Amino acid sequence: MAKDSSFDVVSQVDMQEMDNAVNQVKKEIDQRYDFRGSNASIELGEKEVKIAAEDEYKLGAILDMLRQKMAKRGIPLRCLVPGKIEPAAKGTVRQSLEIQQGISKENGKKIVAAIKASKLKVTAQIQDDQVRVAGAKKDDLQAVIQLLKAGDFGVDLQFINMR
CATH class of the missing domain: 3.30.70.860 (Alpha-Beta Plaits)
Structure with missing residues (x-):
């Protein structure tokens, strides 16, 4: 037989590549003119990515930057499951994106x-x-x-x- x-x-999802993509987005936020003086941020957790910005437009811009960096690094875009956009302190908004593994x-x-x-x-x-x-x-x-x-x-x- x-x-x-x-x-x-x-x-x-290759978490090292995801970390690299998030770090690239952080650099781009620091360098972009439309984000000067804003308190926009992005952080990679164990199984999620947290985004915070002054308004929904900037939140969407950060999410677009993250998706571009993920695509360049060969990370599947489907692995991100966006959560609800929530109001945060001082009129800002935040969103949590779950990284789907398995x-x-x-x-x-x-x-x-x-x-x-x-x-x-x-x-x-x-x-x-x-x-x-x-x-x-x-x-x-x-x-x-x-x-x-x-x-x-x-x-x-x-x-x-x-x-």
């Missing part, structure tokens, strides 16, 4: 259902925040990767540990 091949479907149970079920519906001879199982796909033929596994790339599951997918 031939040994089964497998790979993992994950949704990960595949949720609901998305995992959708991925497994899509794989089963394709009628390929592979098995898919949810393991914590990732999905493992195994099959005898590597061609079937590559067909599953193409199927998942074509589908929209609400998160950015990466394919790792191809064995």
Whole structure:
């Protein structure tokens, strides 16, 4: 019997690259003319990015800068889940952006259902925040990767540990 091949479907964010993108936005805020004298800020937490600015327009400008820097660094834009814009002290506003890591149970079920519906001879199982796909033929596994790339599951997918 031939040994089964497998790979993992994950949704990960390189936090070092995210830190670099946030630092670039901080520098740009310091240098831009329209932010001179304002108390606009951006901070990277464990699983979130916090943005504060004088008004919603500047908050949106900071968010646009962050998205540009993320795109240049290859960080998926879908990983940011924007929270509500809240009023803060002294007439300022703030927003918290959650960094989504891993595949949720609901998305995992959708991925497994899509794989089963394709009628390929592979098995898919949810393991914590990732999905493992195994099959005898590597061609079937590559067909599953193409199927998942074509589908929209609400998160950015990466394919790792191809064995």
